[in-house]
């Protein structure tokens with residue numbers, strides 16, 4: 001073999017001639033599909049010659065337009081993850097048709113590509129094996145043809161939900177052979193609100209609930225599922241969010257801030273993702289119990305969300321404008337906050353975060369199975385009951401001993417959350433790990449200058465380092481507004497401006513994700 005190779009290189013001019021011969025053969029191409037011994041498949045579709053070679057990690061797809069033989073060949077390696085479907089069908093007329101659909105990453109947005117080509121000239125069994133091998137690699141750990149209950153919010157984000165669904169997401173699901181039930185959601189007041197549907201639907205018919213929306217519909221789905229008599233088993237139906245709202249925080253935390261711009265990636269996540277556990281928080285106001293999976297906000301951070309609803313049409317930038325306005329006006333909010341602190345030392349929290357990032361992600365198999373399907377009782381009661389005040393502080397301070405602490409103090413804002421990203425340009429809970437605890441950030445009143453100066457620190461996740469950013473890991477907390485009016489936001493939705501209490505329930509829900517870890521900073525290095 002070596003001798004042949006050295007002969008070959010010695011006669012290099014023949015190599016060039018052979019190459020030319022291959023090029024000229026292009027003109028003689030008959031347009032008949034063929035497969036070489038190396039399993040290189042040559043197909044013809046819409047005036048293009050497509051050559052496919054199966055590699056270890058995916059398929060190399062080389063496309064050349066027949067009308068322009070001299071044009072450059074477009075070559076793309078499609079990872080198996082991006083392959084939606086490969087199959088062979090036989091027509092009544094005796095033709096063999098290969099169908100292959102995949103997401104192409106050639107342009108900045110993932111694009112659906114579909115090949116459907118007559119491959120009758122290739123032996124049928126050979127073609128079947130080729131297609132089924134690829135299909136098996138494309139769906140290595142996942143069942144193909146998932147059954148989805150899709151919730152399209154036509155009103156979500158900038159009102160583009162329906163268009164995104166029709167033009168991008170539905171074609172991808174259809175190409176992947178998914179079985180679809182589609183519900184267009186209505187406002188909370190209507191019977192077609194997402195919570196109502198989730199409360200009543202037969203969940204055994206679906207592999208996932210797919211909201212084409214922002215976080216508001218996900219919140220409604222979770223509240224609908226938790227209100228069922230079979231709440232705990234219902235919550236195990238994975239939710240696969242597709243970012244079509246204005247904030248889309250859940251999707252950012254699954255896919256990362258760049259991929260979240262790509263709704264096709266969200267569709268792929270629904271098709272190929274695996275369920276990962278999701279903590280859910282109980283929020284009580286008197287005898288009302290509701291659920292939150294993302295964040296709770298009080299003060300400026302609630303005002304900039306709820307107070308800018310009227311600017312929804314401009315997209316996510318409304319949050320930035322709301323923040324700037326509040327900072328310049330210098331609003332302060334008097335509050336009493338009581339919390340059960342587990343950790344309040346930033347250095348120790350950073351160490352724990354870095355250790356978590358390096359250790360294997362917890363799997364669903366670690367979950368304790370229980371026969372009880374109702375929501376767990378409240379460990380810390382409701383706002384109707386006295387809460388242990390613990391040590392009472394008249395001003396903010398940290399670190400604190402673990403246990404109950406109460407602050408009575410004016411604040412600029414209080415925010416509690418479960419994930420690093422609040423939106424694709426805001427990382428407030430840098431140390432969050434969705435790990436059974438709630439990350440609670442309390443910021444005292446600040447000058448407009450200090451607020452604006454640190455805006456970019458919320459973007460890059462360094463805000464928690466600010467001396468006046470008090471960062472706590474808590475099991476539960478109660479927030480009592482001491483002013484008459486304002487906003488409280490739960491997962492971006494407004495609730496009455498009254499005391500509210502929050503406690504965490506670990507791993508009750510399921511979210512579909514192609515990553516076993518929630519997105520956040522890889523590693524945090526604190527200055528010495």
Ligand SMILES: Nc1ncnc2c1ncn2[C@@H]1O[C@H](COP(=O)(O)OP(=O)(O)OP(=O)(O)O)[C@@H](O)[C@H]1O
Nearest residue numbers: 156157185186187213214215216217245246247248
């Ligand atoms: N057909 C509809 N018309 C009006 N409002 C609707 C309709 N369907 C749903 N809604 C309401 O829209 C609200 C927001 O939905 P969604 O989460 O999709 O978008 P968003 O709030 O823009 O996104 P984000 O929470 O990421 O900012 C929900 O509270 C829901 O009640």
